[in-house]
Each structure stands twice: as structure tokens, then as C-alpha cells.
Amino acid sequence: MTSKLLPLAVAGLAVVSLCAAADFTLHSFKKQHLEQYYWSEGAMLGDLNRDGKPDAIYGPYWWEGPGFTKRHELYPPTKTTTIKESDGTERTFPGFEGGFGKKNAYSTDNFFAFVHDFNGDGWNDVLTYGLPHTPAYLYLNPAGAERHWARHTVLDEVDNESPTFVDLTGDGKPEIVCVNGGNFGYATPDPRNPTARWKFTPVSAGGTWQRYTHGLGVGDLNGDGRLDVLFKDGWFEQPPSLAGDPAWKLHKYFFAPASAQMYAYDANGDGLADVITALAAHGFGFAWYEQLKDKDANGSPQFKAHIFLNQQPAENRYGVTFSEIHAVELVDMDGDGLKDIVTGKCFWAHGPTGAPDANAPAVLYWFKLVRRPDGTVDWVPNLIDDNSGVGRQVGIGDVNGDGRPDIIIGNKKGAFVFTNQARNVTMAEWEAAQPKVQFPDAEKNALSARDVIVHTQRAADAAKARAAATVNPPLAGNGTLPTGSEGKPLNTDFETGDLRDWTASGTAFTRQPVVGDAVVARRAPMTSAHVGQHWIGTYENGLGDGATGTLTSKPFRVTQPWAAFLFAAGPFESTRVELVDAADQKVILKVSGNDTRQLAKSNQSTETLAPVIVDLRAVQGRDLFIRVIDEQAGGAWGHVNFDDFKFYVGKPALAGAVEPVAAGR
Structure with missing residues (x-):
């Protein structure tokens, strides 16, 4: 009892x-x-x-x-x-x-x-x-x-x-x-x-x-x-x-x-x-x-x-x-x-x-x-x-x-x-x-x-949320972080435990990144399927579906022909990830929660992150930045999950990914 x-x-x-x-x-x-x-x-x-x-x-x-x-x-x-x-x-x-x-x-x-x-x-x-x-x-x-x-x-x-x-x-x-x-x-x-x-x-x-x-x-x-x-x-x-x-x-x-x-x-x-x-x-x-x-x-x-x-x-x-x-x-x-x-x-x-x-x-x-x-x-x-x-x-x-x-x-x-x-x-x-x-x-x-947030999550046992903070394996063994203008790898996997190399506006990205599998802690048996220890989830840590905001990375040069990241969101245009050309601010890739052409069903209205493969061959050598956007002010599933943006030399073989999304001018 x-x-x-x-x-x-x-x-x-x-x-x-x-x-x-x-x-x-x-x-x-x-x-x-x-x-x-x-x-x-x-x-x-x-x-x-x-x-x-x-x-x-x-x-x-x-x-x-x-x-x-x-x-x-x-x-x-x-x-x-x-x-x-x-x-x-x-x-x-x-x-x-x-x-x-x-x-x-x-x-x-x-x-x-x-x-x-x-x-x-x-x-x-x-x-x-x-x-x-x-x-x-x-x-x-x-x-x-x-x-x-x-x-x-x-x-x-x-x-x-x-x-x-x-x-x-x-x-x-x-x-x-x-x-x-x-x-x-x-x-x-x-x-x-x-x-x-x-x-x-x-x-x-x-x-x-x-x-x-x-x-x-x-x-x-x-x-x-x-x-x-x-x-x-x-x-x-x-x-x-x-x-x-x-x-x-x-x-x-x-x-x-x-x-x-x-x-x-x-x-x-x-x-x-x-x-x-x-x-x-x-x-x-x-x-x-x-x-x-x-x-x-x-x-x-x-x-x-x-x-x-x-x-x-x-x-x-x-x-x-x-x-x-x-x-x-x-x-x-x-x-x-x-x-x-x-x-x-x-x-x-x-x-x-x-x-x-x-x-x-x-x-x-x-x-x-x-x-x-x-x-x-x-x-x-x-x-x-x-x-x-x-x-x-x-x-x-x-x-x-x-x-x-x-x-x-x-x-x-x-x-x-x-x-x-x-x-x-x-x-x-x-x-x-x-x-x-x-x-x-x-x-x-x-x-x-x-601690209150973590400690009061809906976990089947007391230690589950914290135990899940152990390092999860990477999507693929040959992925690399993009490099910023200072010649250092950018924090696009959030494993620094903070938002360095990113700029946040609004309230959706406060108390981020998430530590451990907060999803299984409140919705077991569903899991986050994040990589490493940290990830972005605009519902987690007490934020709920009402918070809105934008998270923007530092610019980086496209040095490899392929990339991949983890994504899940509610079925809205307002919950999305964008790749933006740093020179003219043009959006060259958009993956949103309501785009059934680009997303597997598993990416929508679930907390479980799934891989999105990006074909970057048309934009190699250009400078881009990432925007993670949550503009959904309320309603069920009004949030976005994101993690582990990395480059790949060849098209990565990732379980659960749909056909590559092409980024281009």
C-alpha cells in the first residue's frame, strides 16, 4: 500500500x-x-x-x-x-x-x-x-x-x-x-x-x-x-x-x-x-x-x-x-x-x-x-x-x-x-x-x-527519472558536432548541460535542457529516446503546453553532406525546427509537427524523439543556424522536443527515420 x-x-x-x-x-x-x-x-x-x-x-x-x-x-x-x-x-x-x-x-x-x-x-x-x-x-x-x-x-x-x-x-x-x-x-x-x-x-x-x-x-x-x-x-x-x-x-x-x-x-x-x-x-x-x-x-x-x-x-x-x-x-x-x-x-x-x-x-x-x-x-x-x-x-x-x-x-x-x-x-x-x-x-x-520538478514527476518508482539520466548511446557512431566561427564544436547536443551556443527568447526554453528521461517519469511506458543526458522539451520541467519561445543556435558552416537530429512535436505548424541561411536569413529547411510528408507518424503527438535525416549536399560550404520554435500557445501537445543535431559523412542509417529531407535554396 x-x-x-x-x-x-x-x-x-x-x-x-x-x-x-x-x-x-x-x-x-x-x-x-x-x-x-x-x-x-x-x-x-x-x-x-x-x-x-x-x-x-x-x-x-x-x-x-x-x-x-x-x-x-x-x-x-x-x-x-x-x-x-x-x-x-x-x-x-x-x-x-x-x-x-x-x-x-x-x-x-x-x-x-x-x-x-x-x-x-x-x-x-x-x-x-x-x-x-x-x-x-x-x-x-x-x-x-x-x-x-x-x-x-x-x-x-x-x-x-x-x-x-x-x-x-x-x-x-x-x-x-x-x-x-x-x-x-x-x-x-x-x-x-x-x-x-x-x-x-x-x-x-x-x-x-x-x-x-x-x-x-x-x-x-x-x-x-x-x-x-x-x-x-x-x-x-x-x-x-x-x-x-x-x-x-x-x-x-x-x-x-x-x-x-x-x-x-x-x-x-x-x-x-x-x-x-x-x-x-x-x-x-x-x-x-x-x-x-x-x-x-x-x-x-x-x-x-x-x-x-x-x-x-x-x-x-x-x-x-x-x-x-x-x-x-x-x-x-x-x-x-x-x-x-x-x-x-x-x-x-x-x-x-x-x-x-x-x-x-x-x-x-x-x-x-x-x-x-x-x-x-x-x-x-x-x-x-x-x-x-x-x-x-x-x-x-x-x-x-x-x-x-x-x-x-x-x-x-x-x-x-x-x-x-x-x-x-x-x-x-x-x-x-x-x-x-x-x-x-x-x-x-x-x-x-x-529538484521539485524532477522529484514530483509521474514515475513508476522513485529513482526512475534520475536513473534515466545515464548516458544514452548516440544515433550513429560517426556523427560530429558542427563547428562555430571560433573553431570549437557547438553545443547542438546539449551535453554541456546548459544552453551555451544558443540564444533563447520567450518562456518555452527556460529550465532547459531537460536532464534524463522526464517522459518515462510522467508517462511510462512512453520514453523520450533522447541521446546522451540532455535534450530540449518545451513541456518538461513544469513549463506545460502554454509556454512559447524560440531557441536559436550560433551559425556554423556546413562541412558534411548529411545531418540528422531528433524531433517530436504536436501536430502544428507552430511547433517546428528550421535551418536558416545565415547570410540572408532565408529558411532552407522546415520540419513541423503537422507536416505528414516529411515526418513519420511516430514523430507527431508523441513525446518520443525520432530521427530526421537532412540532405545538405545543395548547401555545403554555406553558413547556417538552427531555430527550434514553439509558437503554440496552449492546447494539447503544444510543445516541441529536439536533440542531437550532428553532421555525417554519408547518409546515416537510423532506425525509424523517414526518407531524407532535402535542404536547399
């Missing part, structure tokens, strides 16, 4: 809190499995029938609280899935292909649900978002009538993997906060006609963030009383006035390669908001970033990373580790006045083989925030359940009116409600139930930003 927690006093599912000097309280959770079929990646609690008690919403259904025995339909549950069993027989079941299926699939139209009275009639309505790049739907409550709810499309595209619904602007009315049209921003309804299309207001500029961007949060990070927008590479500061829809100031800071919900919260009680975030929604890692009093030249606060959960048991004080933290909520679970973390393993986030430990127990935890007298922080893990996990959203509400927060989960295992129960215990019972510290020095193992 990947997730580890030392025995607790009560059945392994009980957790404790010390609410006052003389009060010892033991928490446990009553589990209800409302629905076994997969309809959504999220679920929510909210009062839909005006009885004052939260109801449960998951996919096309809602259940009356607090018992959740009577079910109603929001919209027709018409989706069915048919699979073939091992004996050849077919089986059909309701919903999308989730835990009952055999491959990766998504509940396309429903990932998140939110409850709010949008038209002011006194009845709460339901707002849903689906798979990134699908619409936001508003379902109007039929005022208690037993019929399907009218559906209205209020935003055509909701992008980002953790969109939310919160009052960002401070006007007392919540907004959709997401990525739309490549920018972070918020969408607001016309209060006179909330079922019409909502207005999206960008807070960023440039339009480079793609639909599957991971990481989004809302919170007051600088303490000015206004909510800011957090994302994995920094945060956008809300200006004093929103009149005229100004762009918000961008503060760049690398928080995570690919996070989930993010929070601004003062974890250590020093008066400064810290950042709480998962590190890799399809890998490992959780951290809180302590805000420091220091600021950079841009006036942006600086942070210190505290990574308290990661790939190895020894990286958590209590020996806990689990992968795929794709949903996070921050809430005071035990009534001590401090907000705790509720999260877990996103069951089959990319199917049964798309991530490390994909088939490990689907655990659900809450991590109790403890402020130590010396100003440091501990997050004490408490296991709630090991056969549910999370999806993309954690819903919170008080199911039974006892003042304690309860949890609802929706994912590929169905829908679950966990009711937070508490009872007073003796001091001896309380002490026996405490999780035991196994690795007291875990917090001292600080990781740099680059």
Missing part, C-alpha cells in the same frame, strides 16, 4: 483534536456510498429543497439531506457504457467509464458543481463545469417541482484544471474564476438575466495559458484586503479599482509544476499569508510556501518552500505518501480555529496506467495544522478512508447541523459522503491515537525548484 499511516486508536479511521486544555476529542467519519457509477469528478453539498439541510449533488443527481436516501434528477442520466469482459461477454452500466471500466475516460460534461441562488427566487440553483474547454452550465431550480431543471450555457469554455466559483471582486456576488481565451480571469452574470452568456474579464494578458493548465486559487496574498488570483507560476494582484477592467499585476514565482486548488492562508501565524498547494496533480508532493518579509526588485514577496509530503515515506514526518493530489480543500475540521487540509488520491485521474501508483488505494486524508511554539508548522496526517479518494473537487458542508464540517467526494468510484463525528476521550486514549513520527528530520530535506 503506497499510503502509509501508523495505527490509530480507533480502527485506523479515527482522528483526534485537542480543543481546550481539559477537552480531548476523537474524530471519526461515517461513510455513505451514495452512487457507485461515475458521473462527475466533483460533488457538492447545498440546500436545494429549502428545508434548511444540505443536499448532495453529484452529476445528474441530487439526494435529500441529511439521510441521502431519496434521489432526484437534475437532468436525464442517459449516458451508458458498454465494456467487454475477459470471457468475451459484454456488460452495460450507467454513466461514464470509471472504476468499472478498463481504460481512461472522463465525465465530459461534469467535473465541478456549485450551489447558489442565481435568479433571486429563493431557490438554490446548480452551476457545473466539465472537462477543460467545455461550457459552464446553469441549472435553474424548478422551485421544488419534480422535473428536470432547465439548463443554460453561461460560459462557452471553462479552462484550467481547478476552476472555482467565489466572490473575487468583493461585490458580494461570486464569479466563475478560470482560464478563458488563454487568460486567467472571472466571468460575471447580468443580474437581470443570469441565464444569458456571462461576461468574462481577463486579469492576465498575453493569452498563453492553455486549457489544461494546472493550478488556480483565490486569496489575499499581500494583505491589502483584496483577493488575488494564484497559479502555479505566481499570482495576479488585484488593483485598487476594477474600473475599466485593468490588467492585474503579475508576480512571478514558481510554486509547482502542476498543482490543483491553491490557497493563501497564514499557516504559521506570523501575519503574512502563505501559499498552500499540491506540487503535481498527476505525480507527488504537497507544500506550504512560507511568505517572507523580503521582497524582490518588483516588490513581490519572497517565499520559503516547506515540502511535507512527497514521493518517499521518509519525506513525511509520519511516513505518509500517495500520488495524484488533484483536489484540495482548506477548512477547520476540528474546531480549533486553524484551517486544515482535506485531500487524497485522485482515483484513476488518467486511467489505470496514466500515473504512478494509479491502482494504489484511493485514500482520503485530512492534515491537521499544528503551530509549534517556535513558529514552525506541522501537518499531522489523519486517514479518513482508503477506498474513495478524491476527484477534482472536495465539497464541504455541515450535513447534520452539529457545527462540524462534513465532506462529499465525486470521482470514478462514484459519490461518497463522510460525516464528521466526534466524542470526548481520556487523555490516554487521545495520546494513543496520535500518529507517530517516523522521520523527524524529514522537514530538513529541502528541495530546490528544479
